[in-house]
Amino acid sequence: MALLNILQYPDERLHTVAKPVATFDDALQKLIDDMAETMYEAPGIGLAATQVNHHIRLIVIDVSEERNNLLVLINPQIVEMDGKTTYEEGCLSVPGIYEEVERADHIKVQALDRNGQPYEISTGGLLAICIQHEIDHLDGKVFVEKLSRLKLQRIVQKLKKNQRKTM
Ligand code: GNR
Numbered sequence: 001m002a003l004l005n006i007l008q009y010p011d012e013r014l015h016t017v018a019k020p021v022a023t024f025d026d027a028l029q030k031l032i033d034d035m036a037e038t039m040y041e042a043p044g045i046g047l048a049a050t051q052v053n054h055h056i057r058l059i060v061i062d063v064s065e066e067r068n069n070l071l072v073l074i075n076p077q078i079v080e081m082d083g084k085t086t087y088e089e090g091c092l093s094v095p096g097i098y099e100e101v102e103r104a105d106h107i108k109v110q111a112l113d114r115n116g117q118p119y120e121i122s123t124g125g126l127l128a129i130c131i132q133h134e135i136d137h138l139d140g141k142v143f144v145e146k147l148s149r150l151k152l153q154r155i156v157q158k159l160k161k162n163q164r165k166t167m
Pocket residue numbers: 043044045046047048051087088089090091092093129130133134137
């Protein structure tokens with residue numbers, strides 16, 4: 001297993017639209033394991049392949065308290081959305097920034113597991129928010145881009161200042 005480097009906003013590679021996974025080979029299994037390790041180590045509740053510069057439709061998530069319930073979503077599709085909720089989101093690619101974002105409250109998602117078997121989840125709460133946040137990454141979108149231009153400008157200034165300090 002290995003820790004992967006997480007791209008930091010405003011890295012333009014975070015705007016890449018990911019392609020569907022077509023082959024469930026050993027390289028994919030290794031990437032899944034490395035992404036899970038990277039997410040747990042960060043620590044975060046989710047990680048999209050986009051964030052580790054692999055532009056395929058693969059997400060790992062664990063919203064459990066015990067950090068022992070890894071969920072792997074490959075080629076995920078939201079097939080139903082219901083209601084609205086707001087939550088103060090953060091992102092491993094946007095360190096130190098936490099902002100309220102509005103999303104669907106309940107979703108139904110179809111995805112493939114790490115062996116390519118299809119499954120479906122109907123969920124709400126933090127898991128639903130996290131799945132939507134991660135699918136946005138696969139579509140090249142970062143949560144701060146949902147905020148006003150002024151807020152986004154201020155966030156980018158702050159991130160650049162912090163990045164200068166840590167280089
Ligand atoms: O660790 C994470 N926490 C989080 C909190 C609220 C809403 C979404 C998230 S996802 C984030 C990890 C991450 O950046 N995934 O892309």
